[in-house]
Amino acid sequence: MAAPFPNLYTHRKVAESAAKACDICYKPSSSVLITPDKKDFFYICPLHLKDRYFCTPKIDEEAIKAKREKDLAEEKDKLMKEYQEKQRKKKEKEKEKEKEKDKDKEKDEGKDKDKEKDKDKDTDKKETKDETEADKSGTETPKEEDEPRVFELKISFYQQRLQRKRQAEAAKRDRERASQPNYFPSVPTEPPKK
Template sequence: MQDFFYVCPIHLKDRGFCSPIIDEAEVAEMKRKEEMEREIEKVKKEYEEKMKRKKQKKKDNDKSEDKDKKSDSAGDSNDKKDEKEKDEKIKSIQAGETTPKTDDEPRIFALHKHFYQMRIDRIRNMEMAKRNRERLNNPSYFPSTPKSDV
């Protein structure tokens, strides 16, 4: 018998109450997504470092007035190329990512035997009480008085 009910997160963390049912495919998918996120962060950091270096070079070039005109035109084209490279790397990494992000915690839990048996017993008791109420409401359930003097 499969049953479900809503439980607060504190009860889900209680080892004596329930245990998570872990899907191996989901775990592998989560690891893959984490690796992708790390790779994206790495690309972003590399891009930021390149931009910092270029700004420093630009400041050095600004000091000399002769090279100022050449560095602006070359710097702009290099900035555009770097931005395109960054965007391409991010798009290629995210190409595999099509599913929305999910929680790290499992969503399906198995209730421990004791608690499960308590739920089954409660359901059975409710059904028995319902049948008893129906029987008591039905007049044909009670025996009738004898009609003859035998």
């Protein structure tokens, strides 16, 4: 006999106000394990999800690979931007050196202008340094370890879930039968025979 639902449960969170008793320890919990086809679900404490005797996490290799590729692409973009920024700064420095050479030739024009330009250069360098530090701090966010979301119950717990499902279906059939008018025998209408 095929199982009515697969042994794959997805971990979901519900609102704290909708918390119900955990199926294992009966403490209020807002975590729910639900099958993909939504035929079975039950409340569970997050602590039980770490218990290797209760369930095992199912690792989605494709999702991990996609995440890794996305991280690599982001890192590549970041490095390209840094490289382009360094190249731009390098070109600016070369232009400044050429200007300084021209200034050395034209010392007679005045030393005050040179001092003002040097101050401007220093402020420009500080601003670009501040911008790069702000970019680094803004883009780098601490990565949290993703908890597994899909679990496979151990066989004994899965058998319990199947048994509960069968019992619930049997109770529902019994209620439906009992509500039918010809379920119980009718009262005899003839007097008893002697």
